[in-house]
Amino acid sequence: MNTREIRDKLIGIYFMKCYYGFGAVTKEEDDYLKDNVFKVKITDATKNNGYSAAKILDTLELNKEYTLDRMSVGQSYSDLVLEEFPELTFNTVNFEYSMEKRKRNFIAELELEPHYITYFNRISSDPELCEVDVELIAQAVVDTFTFDDAKDVVKLLYEGDFDNIDDALNFVTGPSTITTTDEESG
Numbered sequence: 001m002n003t004r005e006i007r008d009k010l011i012g013i014y015f016m017k018c019y020y021g022f023g024a025v026t027k028e029e030d031d032y033l034k035d036n037v038f039k040v041k042i043t044d045a046t047k048n049n050g051y052s053a054a055k056i057l058d059t060l061e062l063n064k065e066y067t068l069d070r071m072s073v074g075q076s077y078s079d080l081v082l083e084e085f086p087e088l089t090f091n092t093v094n095f096e097y098s099m100e101k102r103k104r105n106f107i108a109e110l111e112l113e114p115h116y117i118t119y120f121n122r123i124s125s126d127p128e129l130c131e132v133d134v135e136l137i138a139q140a141v142v143d144t145f146t147f148d149d150a151k152d153v154v155k156l157l158y159e160g161d162f163d164n165i166d167d168a169l170n171f172v173t174g175p176s177t178i179t180t181t182d183e184e185s186g
Contacts, residue, residue: 006097010038011078014071037102038068040080040095050091059088065098106138119147129154136165144173 001009013029042062060066060082067083071092079089110116119141123129129137132154140153153168162168 001099003096003098006038006099007092007095010068010071010097011073011092014078015073018071018073035102036099039065039098039100040068040082041065042094043096046094046096049093056090056094059085060090068097104139106135106142109142110138116141119150122147123151123154126151129158132158139165140169143169149173 009032013025013033016025016029041064042056042060044062047057047062066085069081069083069086071078071080072089073079073092078092080092080095081089110120120138123141124134124137129151136157137150137154140150140157141147144150144153149172152172153165156162156168156171157165162171
């Protein structure tokens, strides 16, 4: 996605959250916000857009990336808040946008479901499977939802049938459960 497409999608989602839908967004839209980290920066081309160019350049550096915290969008305005400056708002048109996949913490996700911890402990203590990296075991448990599927994924990795967890997950459960990027899966 280019910078305009990212900005427009974010504005559309936050409009639904802030104004029209009183927080109602689809699961796909909510996942888009949760699964990605959005970066913004002021450039020569964007620094004079909007009404607050002086405020922006007094506070932020040209061409430096900042992390989007949230947006506030109404019928005739769109502002954003940066993680680095949580007390300030800026006009959304003053920035270029980019995004990257958020790295998931599968160990932390295990703690959200008590039965996941049980599955994880059973698999990671299995003498045959305990040599598989604990992060991969955690991902297998979180992304497959069942003990048998998670164990099958870990077994495929242990036996060397697949080089990465995405392929093993796809083999065991089908493509709809794949949630990581190649970068994350090593």
